[in-house]
Amino acid sequence: MAGIYLHIPFCKQACHYCDFHFSTSMGHKTATIAAIARELELRKDYLQGQQIETIYFGGGTPSLLTQAELELLLQTIRSLAIVSDDAEITLEANPDDLKPAKLQELKAAGINRLSIGLQSFHEPHLRMMNRAHNATESLQCVKDAQAAGFSNITVDLIYGIPAPDHSIWLQDLRTLFALKVQHVSCYALTIEPDTALGRWSKKGKFIPSEDDFTAQQFEILLDQMAQHGFVQYEISNFCQPGYESRHNSNYWRSVHYLGVGPSAHSFNGHSRQYNVANNRKYTEAISQQLIPTVIEELTIADQANDYLLTTLRTIWGCDLNQLRNKYNYDVLATHHLYLQQLQQKELATIQNNVLHLTDKGKLLADQITLDLFME
Template sequence: MAGIYIHIPFCKKRCTYCDFYTEVATQFIPTLIDSIVKELHIRKDYIQNETIKTIYFGGGTPSILNKSEFKMIFDAIFSLFEVESDAEITFEANPDDLTTDYLNTISFLPFNRISIGIQSFEDEDLKRINRRHTSNEAINAVKDAQMVGFKNISIDLIYGLPFQSVDAWRNQLDVAFSLGIQHISAYGLTYEEGTELWKQREEGIIDTIDDETMNKMYELLLETVSKNGFEAYEISNFAQPGFRSKHNTSYWKNEIYIGVGPSAHSFNLESRQWNVNSINQYIKAINENSNYFEKEDLSIFDKYNDYIMVSLRTSDGIDLEFIKLNFGDEFVHYCLQNIKTFIDSEKVDYNNDKIRLTSAGNQISNLIIMQLMKV
């Protein structure tokens, strides 16, 4: 089974923390939709007749599309691929796009999951990171999505925002869990070089939250999701039982997926591909039937490193039996040799051939992952 990711790289304005490929020139939307449909036809053999179990519209801002634009893409997908009857079909949305009129319009499309990019329920935070919605709009977006029939709603939040306190983060979580959502993705703020927020930090306009406070915020997050009956199934992702993101989980399990649209990535077990990150270049190449992506064939070391990088972040952890079957005893020995220090310091738990991060290990997950990767 496989997934399809559709990248819609348009935003009405750019958030100060964002380093994803996006454009604000929305006049290209109709031409881009045509090109995405053409790419779906071009790429239909990439997954070798695998059944589609997840479809995910990400961005950018997919909720910038109207019903007919979504329908063009769905018509292509359902005509070219076999899609499971219970496939998870998600779109990302900005809260201020989710008016009742808009939600009622798209309710006739096959979406059964919505991911709302709220980031904060505090208006001052939202202004600081250049989000275009208010706290009230965020709350109403969730309620309106529930009202039109969405029963699988995820929200994104960011902690460690400039000037944010632990108590303020606690209030954010209280609001989130009062809304009856099924899934939450919560990310510690990172300052990506070149972003507006990074420039503000470099110029001394804002200060970063110290590591001790960030760790307290993450511990509070873990306590709160557990108290509300959510599973911590990945470092930044939490769900009610039965509501894990199937699409994201497929990434973490190294399953096949096609990515269409500018800057989208694809993976078929043997290679990775990534599309050009320019709308103009993408549209031109698709229409001229010329190359629009780069490709990397994966060595056994690449595959092992990919497995380590994604699996250790999940609650399932690293399976040494999987490593033995897929990469050989040499990689098992290497993994055990390099993880010993973290076992002894209780940063990871080693039991029944499984290696999982402990709560303390979650806070240094990148360090542990780098130690286990094989160059």
């Protein structure tokens, strides 16, 4: 099995926290979508005939695609590969795009899972982040999507936004649970240097939350999700039983995937490929039948560290037998004392040779993973 990711690099406006590749100029949108369809054709052999189990439209803002553009891309995929009858086909969407007519278009095109970038239900926070939608649209779009027949909906929320206390975050969560969605992705507000918030922070115009404040909101999140029947199957991802993101879960399980579009990444088990993050350079290269990508061949250490990085974040944990047998890396022998310390501090557990992080450990996941990396 395999997956396909399509990067749609267009947005109505720049969110103040976002450092993904996108353009707010729509002048070359039609040409870029045509180039993405052509890249699918040029790279039809990348996945070596594996059946496609998941298709994911990310961005950018894929909900800016017209029905004709969406159908072009999906029809191109189906003409080049075998797509599973029950394939998960996800589209990321902004609330302000999801009017009833648009939702019907998406459903007619074959989208069966919506990923809606709500981020917050609190109007001042939405304005601070420069989101294109308002708090009313955050609520209404989910209800409209449910009325249109979408039964697999995930929404994004951001925590760690500066506030006097945790009351706004708690209210956001109460509003979320009332909507009865199947899946939630929650991310801490991260201040990236090349963003509006990053520049304001450097000048002292924006003061990020303290780490302790953000950690407390993460702990509130874990408690509330558990109380409402959500399973935390990855550090940032929660679902009702049976509604895991199949596409993202496959990333964490090292399943092969093809990424098309400007800035998209691909993985085939032994290498990663990174498309150029420039719309003009991308379309020009594709017009010359060239794939504008950089290939990174993965060493055994790279592959072992990728496995550690992804599996430690999940409910399934890191199989230490697999690390030893597949990558010749014996973590138990190499880091015996460190792993003992993690268990004594209740940051991790080892059962049946599978390493899991505890809730306390998840707060330190990045550092723990780095400490365990194969050199």
